[in-house]
Amino acid sequence: MEQMKQQELFDDTLAYIEFLMTSIETLVNNYHTGVSRNVVNGTVEITKGLVMTCDALVATASLHAMEIDFQYVNEVLNELSAAMEKSDYLYLVDLLEYELHPLLIVWQNQLMPN
Amino acid sequence: MNEKNKTCLMAAYPDLYELYKDRISQHELVETNGFANIWINDRCLHSRYQPEVEAGRWVESLNIAENQDAISIIGLGLGYYLAPLQTKYPDKKLIIIEPDPEAFLAFLEVADATSALEDENIVFLVDKDPNTVKHLMEHYYKTGKISKVFFTQMPAYEHLHSQYIDLIYDQLRVNLKLTLANVATDLYFVNMWLFNVIQNIKNLSVDPDISCLSNRFEQKPVVIVSAGPSLEKQLPMLRDLQDKALIIAVGSAAAILDHHKIEAHIIMGLDGHPLEGNIFKSLKSSEPLFVYAHIIHHDAVAHYQGKKMWFVPTGEMRIPKMSEQLGIETPEIISGGSIAHTALAFAHWLKCDPIIMVGQDLAYTNSKLYASGATHETDGVNPSSHILEKDMYGEPIYTKAAFIHFRDWFEEYIAYLLNDIKIFNCTEGGLNIRGAQNRAFADVISEYCVERFDFKAKLAEAHHAGQLISESVFKDEIEKLKESLQDCKTLSEQRVKLLDKLLEDERYLSESYEAEFDHILELTEELEENLFYQIFLQHTGQIYQTWLSRTVQLEADKATEIGEKRRILLTGLANVYFEVDRYIAVSDEAMQLH
Numbered sequence: 001m002e003q004m005k006q007q008e009l010f011d012d013t014l015a016y017i018e019f020l021m022t023s024i025e026t027l028v029n030n031y032h033t034g035v036s037r038n039v040v041n042g043t044v045e046i047t048k049g050l051v052m053t054c055d056a057l058v059a060t061a062s063l064h065a066m067e068i069d070f071q072y073v074n075e076v077l078n079e080l081s082a083a084m085e086k087s088d089y090l091y092l093v094d095l096l097e098y099e100l101h102p103l104l105i106v107w108q109n110q111l112m113p114n
Numbered sequence: 115m116n117e118k119n120k121t122c123l124m125a126a127y128p129d130l131y132e133l134y135k136d137r138i139s140q141h142e143l144v145e146t147n148g149f150a151n152i153w154i155n156d157r158c159l160h161s162r163y164q165p166e167v168e169a170g171r172w173v174e175s176l177n178i179a180e181n182q183d184a185i186s187i188i189g190l191g192l193g194y195y196l197a198p199l200q201t202k203y204p205d206k207k208l209i210i211i212e213p214d215p216e217a218f219l220a221f222l223e224v225a226d227a228t229s230a231l232e233d234e235n236i237v238f239l240v241d242k243d244p245n246t247v248k249h250l251m252e253h254y255y256k257t258g259k260i261s262k263v264f265f266t267q268m269p270a271y272e273h274l275h276s277q278y279i280d281l282i283y284d285q286l287r288v289n290l291k292l293t294l295a296n297v298a299t300d301l302y303f304v305n306m307w308l309f310n311v312i313q314n315i316k317n318l319s320v321d322p323d324i325s326c327l328s329n330r331f332e333q334k335p336v337v338i339v340s341a342g343p344s345l346e347k348q349l350p351m352l353r354d355l356q357d358k359a360l361i362i363a364v365g366s367a368a369a370i371l372d373h374h375k376i377e378a379h380i381i382m383g384l385d386g387h388p389l390e391g392n393i394f395k396s397l398k399s400s401e402p403l404f405v406y407a408h409i410i411h412h413d414a415v416a417h418y419q420g421k422k423m424w425f426v427p428t429g430e431m432r433i434p435k436m437s438e439q440l441g442i443e444t445p446e447i448i449s450g451g452s453i454a455h456t457a458l459a460f461a462h463w464l465k466c467d468p469i470i471m472v473g474q475d476l477a478y479t480n481s482k483l484y485a486s487g488a489t490h491e492t493d494g495v496n497p498s499s500h501i502l503e504k505d506m507y508g509e510p511i512y513t514k515a516a517f518i519h520f521r522d523w524f525e526e527y528i529a530y531l532l533n534d535i536k537i538f539n540c541t542e543g544g545l546n547i548r549g550a551q552n553r554a555f556a557d558v559i560s561e562y563c564v565e566r567f568d569f570k571a572k573l574a575e576a577h578h579a580g581q582l583i584s585e586s587v588f589k590d591e592i593e594k595l596k597e598s599l600q601d602c603k604t605l606s607e608q609r610v611k612l613l614d615k616l617l618e619d620e621r622y623l624s625e626s627y628e629a630e631f632d633h634i635l636e637l638t639e640e641l642e643e644n645l646f647y648q649i650f651l652q653h654t655g656q657i658y659q660t661w662l663s664r665t666v667q668l669e670a671d672k673a674t675e676i677g678e679k680r681r682i683l684l685t686g687l688a689n690v691y692f693e694v695d696r697y698i699a700v701s702d703e704a705m706q707l708h
Contacts (some may be wrong), residue, residue, distance in 0.1 A: 033175035
């Protein structure tokens with residue numbers, strides 16, 4: 001029973017990683033095309049989602065062999081938080097696009113069953 | 115600064131070169147992921163990862179219509195967007211407004227700016243305040259360099275320079291409307307102004323110009339009286355102010371003071387409409403000195419019996435050319451859309467201090483447009499076409515778009531040119547004018563208008579000392595001009611006839627087109643060298659003609675067939691030539707009255 005729940009959580013996490021990546025792409029695209037330069041709300045949601053994903057991956061550690069580099073994740077989260085405080089939206093979208101998105105791709109590749 | 119950039123800057127922007135040749139940017143230049151970047155206010159101006167990709171995406175997101183011939187961008191940074199922008203829009207002009215001179219210096223330090231600096235399709239406006247940007251844009255519009263502009267800003271500047279961007283757009287919005295309004299005004303009034311100017315030059319040998327007033331009223335208080343409805347409550351105080359302040363009544367206010375038997379020292383006018391002629395024609399008193407510009411309705415000058423002097427409002431090119439011909443210098447006074455603007459600039463030129471404005475409601479106070487005694491009949495408030503604003507006390511009041519432009523002009527003039535002088539708005543009603551302190555008229559009088567001074571005698575003395583053009587020199591000049599006008603007439607008639615012929619039966623498709631067109635150009639060249647043309651016609655209707663030429667050019671650019679292109683250009687040219695021919699006919703009519 002417990003294992004079934006873990007598997008369900010793991011599958012949801014994989015789907016959620018996909019959703020986070022799409023959210024980042026939309027947010028970055030909206031910023032660069034001028035649709036919306038306010039990326040703070042979207043970034044807050046994405047960082048919350050990232051933390052939840054990390055928790056879920058720890059809880060389902062028995063189903064995958066991936067090691068999360070928490071130091072790196074924390075660094076990115078700290079940078080995102082600092083950029084938000086300074087309303088440095090360009091740096092925010094940079095971090096999302098060039099740090100977080102590639103990290104999620106790595107995770108996805110490592111977690112996806114062959 | 116990069117040496118190549120330095121050389122190009124010196125050649126293309128010598129003023130910027132002088133300012134920046136020995137300077138380096140005060141901004142911290144950093145390298146992120148191998149790309150140059152600027153560190154400003156604790157952040158990078160460009161993407162720290164892929165600045166070129168960032169710039170390319172931004173350019174891709176711009177959706178610029180084909181008929182927009184220019185792109186105005188606030189922000190340059192290190193210029194990463196220049197290459198993709200020029201690739202995507204090779205034929206459009208770029209007006210790059212960089213509010214941060216340190217960023218521009220950084221651009222010159224790290225980027226290869228040579229091609230951008232040399233490119234005649236790119237103009238850099240660096241460290242210019244919004245007002246200057248507005249004037250430069252207006253100049254580009256008027257001279258036909260641009261017609262439809264796409265406005266945008268670098269995303270990073272939206273946060274860093276948000277206030278500057280808001281100010282620029284506020285200024286440009288007002289200006290764009292005014293420029294279009296100017297085209298319509300120019301088209302509507304051009305013949306009337308031309309007729310008035312030619313008629314009024316008669317007085318060049320009779321009335322002195324205002325130079326003789328210079329330095330005679332320094333530090334004296336001046337009251338500029340406008341015709342707004344709030345003037346009624348100030349009239350009794352004006353009556354007692356005769357020898358304590360210089361009183362200048364403008365336009366309809368001259369009639370109001372005359373009606374109430376209050377004497378102004380100076381009355382001013384420049385409106386070319388016959389209604390303005392009626393004001394000055396019907397004045398009972400001839401005591402005030404009448405200060406006018408030559409575009410004023412000729413009846414005003416011809417019928418006013420008192421002493422007169424003239425000035426040149428900015429933008430009027432004919433009188434300075436005529437004066438140059440006569441060997442005299444002309445005193446130019448900055449002018450706006452209202453004679454009250456010119457009076458303010460005139461008071462400033464006289465070095466009066468303080469400047470006190472009354473009757474400057476710029477609104478329908480108590481649903482009226484003028485104080486009692488005005489000669490104009492006017493309609494009252496019309497809520498469907500008038501604008502509801504707040505008055506200086508925060509109460510709702512109706513006004514109109516023209517008054518809001520007038521207020522903006524006052525505010526701009528006060529902010530940029532009158533910062534060394536005390537200026538009071540003692541209207542006690544109507545719109546607030548930022549920069550002019552709202553005070554009760556009685557208080558300002560008791561504080562500043564206390565010393566007695568014989569303004570009337572000083573004006574008479576100045577008028578007596580005024581230099582006049584010798585009558586014989588003037589007569590000779592008029593004869594020369596009459597002769598030259600006849601040549602003008604012949605040349606213009608010939609070129610209109612030839613152009614009509616070329617357009618008839620599609621002759622522009624024939625082999626003789628080039629030879630016939632060359633003949634038209636020769637006639638044009640000869641016409642443009644003509645003395646009368648150079649003085650009176652070269653600048654007449656110029657705004658309309660530039661606008662027309664530009665519109666025709668854009669239309670012709672769209673045509674693909676050579677014949678169609680020729681037809682569009684020749685039709686446009688025919689319109690311009692016909693306009694000039696009309697000006698010549700008006701000139702002829704006015705000259706015959708000399």
